Amino acid sequence: MDLKYKRILNYITYTFFVMFFAGKLHAQKVEIGKTFKGKASYYHKKFSGRKTASGERLNNSGFTCAHKYFPFGTMIEVENPVTKKWVVVRVNDRGPFSKSRVLDLSYEAAKMLGMISKGIMSINAKVVGKDGEILLYREGSTEDNFQQIFSKDSLQVVVPYLPETSASKKKN
Template identity: 40%
Template sequence: MINNRKCYLFTVIILLFIGIHQPIFAQNQDIQTGEASWYGSRYHGRKTSSGEPFNKNDMTAAHKTLPFGTKVKVTNLDNDESVIVRINDRGPFVGDRIIDVSEAAARKLQFRGKGIGNVKVEILELPGDYASTDAGFFTIQTGTYANYKNAQQLTAKLKAFDKHLRVELIEEQVKGKKVHLIRAGRFDNRQEAEAFNELLKEEGLSGLVKEA
């Protein structure tokens, strides 16, 4: 799947973040538009980031940040064809693509032959009580700075790494001194946070995974 998948890291990685983002979808937090791609036979039977085997004939998809089990409606903006898929993998990690659907889904959306399509992704259902404000989640504390400008610089680097990444710059008092904490992502579980942290490590941006 995903052309630029760094081997197995992205299968761990893949227990990704999410939360990371909570994909800060467009202006409407439940809608995202952009380019989609698909993957099929080459990855058929391989383990996905969620741990289940990939089946090119199932209505599933890979997304960088949505929790595994999330159901989304994907609409091809060029022909108005749509399908409902379940997120069970991480990606795509090529350019600005926003979702990587299974071969079966690409066929129904009618962009299998073309390889990519312009789509709208709408969240229909989050797994369990994930949307509850009382639900626990994990985040990555990527830095603690006394200097606000340094904190801003790291925040900008994280945003440059992934423009959809949820990054929080928080001011706190530590031992009587003002410090600025940077937290990246909002993950459903520790495994996803740790996996995304591995991606950040390659860019020198990793931090400490913490339960929020």
């Protein structure tokens, strides 16, 4: 009887772990083009330099964010629905740990969206890439948009060919 009970317990434990990890693998899929809305907050400057869940140090002057389950390296376009200002951020941390929020943004990304004085703001977001590579981009985007955003990021971000702007044409 004792051996039978032990086998049943092992089977239940094994089944639980398989179901748990299978659920985690499913949650790690990145669906390019997926849109979502919600509230976002940002990291205070005092968190700059601390390690994120990915092992990378938080660079508050970069364009990164925390998301509960998107894989590290997922690229998300975040828009302020009122002003229509937008940025693209890269997931490098886990969070936010508040049920009412969907993203924690770096200080610089929050500043570009105009949310510093508000603290928490409603946002529209879209998954635009993975593994640090932007696969979708907003109509009218130019090289200069992305140069401005990612020049301060700690990791290299790959941007597809974009139309040149008049400013970049003058440089050549």
